[in-house]
Amino acid sequence: MGLAVGVLGSGLIGLVVGLVAIRRQGIYFAMITLAIAQMVYFVCLQVPFTGGEDGLQGVPRGALFGLFSLASDTAMYYLVVAIFVASFLGISRILHSPFGQVLKMIRENEARAISLGYEVDRYKLLAFVLSAALAGLAGSLKTLVMGFATLSDVHWSMSGEVILMTLLGGVGTFFGPVFGAGIVISLQDMLADKVGSLVNVIIGVIFVLCVLAFRKGVVGELQDYLERRRRAAAARP
Numbered sequence: 472m473g474l475a476v477g478v479l480g481s482g483l484i485g486l487v488v489g490l491v492a493i494r495r496q497g498i499y500f501a502m503i504t505l506a507i508a509q510m511v512y513f514v515c516l517q518v519p520f521t522g523g524e525d526g527l528q529g530v531p532r533g534a535l536f537g538l539f540s541l542a543s544d545t546a547m548y549y550l551v552v553a554i555f556v557a558s559f560l561g562i563s564r565i566l567h568s569p570f571g572q573v574l575k576m577i578r579e580n581e582a583r584a585i586s587l588g589y590e591v592d593r594y595k596l597l598a599f600v601l602s603a604a605l606a607g608l609a610g611s612l613k614t615l616v617m618g619f620a621t622l623s624d625v626h627w628s629m630s631g632e633v634i635l636m637t638l639l640g641g642v643g644t645f646f647g648p649v650f651g652a653g654i655v656i657s658l659q660d661m662l663a664d665k666v667g668s669l670v671n672v673i674i675g676v677i678f679v680l681c682v683l684a685f686r687k688g689v690v691g692e693l694q695d696y697l698e699r700r701r702r703a704a705a706a707r708p
Contacts, residue, residue: 482600485600485602486603489603512627526620566645570597640654641690641691641692643691
């Protein structure tokens, strides 16, 4: 029930925000979404049902469909894995569908998509809503696993962390964001106890180095390297 509420609520918020944000591109799009994120943060800080500065504490895991208890960490682990795999396969299906191909065309050449008669704003809005729903699903799962939700979960820096993961792994690649998330989370877990708050500085340095050395991200550069190898092999007599 909590997962469904999180997905539907995030989807509705994504719809409202998307109707405003998709009217702009580039830095203006980023500024609008950042401003709205700050508004949401201060709303969550003031309204009583979010717990304010204390956040939501003692969130129960409950039972899946009222039948399977999620109280144990093992059960929760398998639930998260199952949802991750299902979401991953769903995203793959969307990307390889006609809808996904139109999204790729809009990303590569929006003017051409408009000239071919596609209603670009509708595709952008739907992609925005789907992204918000997936983010809501991830946030709901995190709350169930940890048993609490804090204000940091709705702070703009959380969105920046997701962007960092994507850039590290490779924008425009399928496995890149997953790989980037693995790098960031692993570094946070390994270095948090050793260097404390300096972990963010270390991650920032790694990010700068990756941007300078791997412009397409780790996975993007690897795919580009393999493609060059394939072309070179095909060109040989």
